Amino acid sequence: MATLNLPKTFDSKAAxxxxxxxxxxxxxxxxxxxxxxxAFSIVIPPPNVTGQLHLGHALNVSLQDIIVRTRRMQGYxxxxxxxxxxxxxxxxxxxxxxxxxEGKNRHQLGRDVFVERVWQWxxxxxxxxxxxxxxxxxxxxxxRERFTLDPGLSRAVTKVFVDLYNKGLIYRAKRMIxxxxxxxxxxxxxxxxxxxxxxxxxxxxxxxxxxxGAIMIATTRxxxxxxxxxxxxxxxxxxxxxxxxxxxxxxxxxxxIKIVADDVIDKEFGTGxxxxxxxxxxxxxxxxxxxxxxxxxxxxxxARMNANGGAYRGLSREEARKQVVRDLESAGLxxxxxxxxxxxxxxxxxxxxVEPMLSEQWFMRMRxxxxxxxxxxxxxxxxxxxxxxxxTFFNWLENIHDWCISRQLWWGHRIPAYRxxxxxxxxxxxxxPARCPECDGSDIVQDDDVLDTWFSSGLWPISTLGWPDDxxxxxxxxxxxxxxxxxxxxxxxxxxxMMFGLEFTDKVPFKDVYITPLVRDADGKKMTKSKGNxxxxxxxxxxxxxxxxRFTLAxxxxxxxxxxxxxxxxxxxxxxxxxxxxxxxxxxxxxxGAPEPTPPVEVAKLxxxxxxxxxxxxxxxxxxxxxxxxxEFNVAAMKLYQFIWHEFCDWYxxxxxxxxxxxxxxxxxxxxxxxxxxxxxxxxxxPFMPFVSEExxxxxxxxxxxxxxxxxxxxxxxxxxxxxxxxxxxxxTAMQHCIEATEAINSVRSFLGYPTGKRVRAIIKPFIPPPxxxxxxxxxxxxxxxxxxxxxxxxxx
RNA sequence: GGACGCAUAGCUCAGCCCGGUUAGAGCGCUUGCCUCACAUGCAAGAGGUCCCUGGUUCGAGUCCAGGUGCGUCCACCA
Numbered sequence: 001m002a003t004l005n006l007p008k009t010f011d012s013k014a015a016x017x018x019x020x021x022x023x024x025x026x027x028x029x030x031x032x033x034x035x036x037x038x039a040f041s042i043v044i045p046p047p048n049v050t051g052q053l054h055l056g057h058a059l060n061v062s063l064q065d066i067i068v069r070t071r072r073m074q075g076y077x078x079x080x081x082x083x084x085x086x087x088x089x090x091x092x093x094x095x096x097x098x099x100x101x102e103g104k105n106r107h108q109l110g111r112d113v114f115v116e117r118v119w120q121w122x123x124x125x126x127x128x129x130x131x132x133x134x135x136x137x138x139x140x141x142x143x144r145e146r147f148t149l150d151p152g153l154s155r156a157v158t159k160v161f162v163d164l165y166n167k168g169l170i171y172r173a174k175r176m177i178x179x180x181x182x183x184x185x186x187x188x189x190x191x192x193x194x195x196x197x198x199x200x201x202x203x204x205x206x207x208x209x210x211x212x213g214a215i216m217i218a219t220t221r222x223x224x225x226x227x228x229x230x231x232x233x234x235x236x237x238x239x240x241x242x243x244x245x246x247x248x249x250x251x252x253x254x255x256x257i258k259i260v261a262d263d264v265i266d267k268e269f270g271t272g273x274x275x276x277x278x279x280x281x282x283x284x285x286x287x288x289x290x291x292x293x294x295x296x297x298x299x300x301x302x303a304r305m306n307a308n309g310g311a312y313r314g315l316s317r318e319e320a321r322k323q324v325v326r327d328l329e330s331a332g333l334x335x336x337x338x339x340x341x342x343x344x345x346x347x348x349x350x351x352x353x354v355e356p357m358l359s360e361q362w363f364m365r366m367r368x369x370x371x372x373x374x375x376x377x378x379x380x381x382x383x384x385x386x387x388x389x390x391x392t393f394f395n396w397l398e399n400i401h402d403w404c405i406s407r408q409l410w411w412g413h414r415i416p417a418y419r420x421x422x423x424x425x426x427x428x429x430x431x432x433p434a435r436c437p438e439c440d441g442s443d444i445v446q447d448d449d450v451l452d453t454w455f456s457s458g459l460w461p462i463s464t465l466g467w468p469d470d471x472x473x474x475x476x477x478x479x480x481x482x483x484x485x486x487x488x489x490x491x492x493x494x495x496x497x498m499m500f501g502l503e504f505t506d507k508v509p510f511k512d513v514y515i516t517p518l519v520r521d522a523d524g525k526k527m528t529k530s531k532g533n534x535x536x537x538x539x540x541x542x543x544x545x546x547x548x549x550r551f552t553l554a555x556x557x558x559x560x561x562x563x564x565x566x567x568x569x570x571x572x573x574x575x576x577x578x579x580x581x582x583x584x585x586x587x588x589x590x591x592x593g594a595p596e597p598t599p600p601v602e603v604a605k606l607x608x609x610x611x612x613x614x615x616x617x618x619x620x621x622x623x624x625x626x627x628x629x630x631x632e633f634n635v636a637a638m639k640l641y642q643f644i645w646h647e648f649c650d651w652y653x654x655x656x657x658x659x660x661x662x663x664x665x666x667x668x669x670x671x672x673x674x675x676x677x678x679x680x681x682x683x684x685x686x687p688f689m690p691f692v693s694e695e696x697x698x699x700x701x702x703x704x705x706x707x708x709x710x711x712x713x714x715x716x717x718x719x720x721x722x723x724x725x726x727x728x729x730x731x732x733t734a735m736q737h738c739i740e741a742t743e744a745i746n747s748v749r750s751f752l753g754y755p756t757g758k759r760v761r762a763i764i765k766p767f768i769p770p771p772x773x774x775x776x777x778x779x780x781x782x783x784x785x786x787x788x789x790x791x792x793x794x795x796x797x
Numbered sequence: 798g799g800a801c802g803c804a805u806a807g808c809u810c811a812g813c814c815c816g817g818u819u820a821g822a823g824c825g826c827u828u829g830c831c832u833c834a835c836a837u838g839c840a841a842g843a844g845g846u847c848c849c850u851g852g853u854u855c856g857a858g859u860c861c862a863g864g865u866g867c868g869u870c871c872a873c874c875a
Contacts, residue, residue, distance in 0.1 A: 009837070176873095194872085201875090219875060232875095266874055274875055283873045342874085356873090387814095388801065395800065395871070487870085518869090555823085556810080568824040569809075575837040586834030634811070638822070653834075743841090750829065750841040 006588060010581035012545025015695040020137060023714050029139045033476035037077035041477035042068060043461050044140060045485045048087035050094055050125040053132035055519040056486055058537040061138050062550040063516065063557060063633055064484045069139055069687035070628050073718035079477045080139060081464050082130065083146035088412040088453035089183060089349050095121050111410050118411050132538065137546050137690045146464045148456040156463035157413045157456045158430050165428040169365045176285040177404050179357035180347035181303035185408040186361050187347060188452060189401060190491055192354050194343040201270060201340035202325065205333045206231055206248040209256055215243055216335055218270025220342060223320040226309050227298040228257055230276040232287055235261035237272050251333045253310060260291045279358050295358050303355050362406035362415060369499035370397040376498065382508045385631045389487060389515045396491050405452045412450030419445055458496030461509040483510040486518065514631050540570055547689035548573035554633040554688055576641060577692040583649050584696040587674055590660050595705050596675045600668040603726060609655040610673045612735045615727045616647045617677050622721040624684050640685055648677060675703045680719040
């Protein structure tokens, strides 16, 4: 018997540090396009460069690592490319907040100094999140780390912009856009959240110029009336039919505006008459376009009244509203005020109420690219898992609007557009032109704006592999095999990667898309900092270990919508890791120090218990492998748990005790089965619990008889399930009877107040038929069993 | 206004695509055990109208239709 030098419990922390370090040093995760093997590639969804690890990342990375490690062990040429996103507006806001602590703002610093400061910020925090991903065990090729602002990736961004401009798909236009007055930038539709707000509906009379009374409008935003250029009614509205074409005095300004008729007006809402503000409302803007109305902007970039606001100039939106209402009231034009709940658009980054503004911005035409992305998914070039997410994808793309891609920020990819100061000629080019091609002027200035951060992340699968150059990586690993991400960025990111990928490579960027559920707290609430219900994965790893975190997340990753956290689960997974550890101790106590030879007797001649556990192992390997192929992480995790704990530990280890003591051929057979099953079991488990499995595998590795045995489990061969089940139906039945008999005996003993437990399992020894003498007659089993009962009853009395 | 997801044990969830033993797991609960791998453990238990109604079927937790409740996303009702 080998001396036992294993501690009683598994030390996760030590194992995590030791093995991750080792794997990296030995270059196990480094991809080499020149090596053979079918390619398997994933690009990581790049976390925000200054972000902090949260459970969403932990889930995402754990699942990716399970697939990647499995494929690596299966012999694929595997690339998992890591990196970070500069996260334009998010990072800029974070640094601005930091500046605010010093009582400064970015304008005081100026653009260059501010951007320098963001780079410093990135130096300080940029590695944090990646180190946190490593701690989970992410087997990325860390030598290929990329950042969206890397020179190579920036070159891809510039090329795409210039090409799309030349194709006419990127253009500059004055449109109604979403403006955040705090961030002072334009936002895309996706960056606006719609929140319920309790407001009022103000009823205001606009007097007819001819003095024949007034038309009453209802509005939620009285302050914008200063920019009104019409009143609109529905053409079929009997109440107003005769007024269409008349002119009214716009209160407080006296400006004269027309009453127009338009089908978009809802007769049921308010008074059925709408004040039209084409400068500050998207519906009104469209309406204004149809009727040739003037567009008046009354707010500046910080949402204060500008010169067009007349007497209200300098007031904030809120102040102006109060003042306007007061003035209307004193003018006797305010009919009534009703409480009114409605939705208000807010900046998804800072929660400030967004202002619809008329502004000249860069846009990307989406229709054709969207259609191509839709077709690719319909044709099955890319498949979503679960499949129902395809509906969401289609729905958005079918109704897509042009994308406002310019941002009035300082942190990001500066738009490669230049203007000649002398003749105002616009030049879009990869390099700054030395002279204006129109007037030969040399005073050329670059566009101040940067691109929406999702523009560069949309190129992530191609830019990280070296595009626009024709690199070995691009040829070998593109299209990537899988994209694994959360549903919250299907529009922001997945759809854009599809469109860009198809546009520039004529190939989809990934064959499968696995959409993870959203991680929620124990009450089913979304985790947010403001709610204070954030569970920190780092704390969980401190407490339970990285393996337990990974395993638990895999178990919870059923293909629904949400993952609801339950602390007990982590504890259970930690116990599972320890259970395996403890089983390893059992093995070490029962092996004799020499490698176990290939089966001491033919497998067919092994005892029933031995053949049973081998058959269960094969079934488990088959089921786990299939589940992973179909992204059923929870199924795979459950199968492993059931097999390891309830079949291998509960039954086979108990059943092996007797032959292990018996010595001779039976002992040799049991030893071989223990090592052989444990080895394969660890290989299948490794992608889920890489640290505990590696730690244990190293302990039993000397006993494994395999030519060219890998040095580490991380690169060991994934087991192939054998094609046939070695147990006949009769043997299955016999084994089933053994299990039932034991349970029955335990039940009787428990009822009689006797100690029950694993020792009792030795009792079933007589029920285990020796090879060649299969007990298949349930009746004789029952006889044996009732004898056993009698024995215990006698013993009891 | 559209669309989607979910509803199974006290709690958190599998099972449903592909209908067929006695519907499962973890945690919690009850009872008994420090038994020589493991008390992060062992053993024995209690606990279910599989949301409702109808349909298909020899047979429905599973398939179909309708409904109820909860949740989410999209959308320019001022």
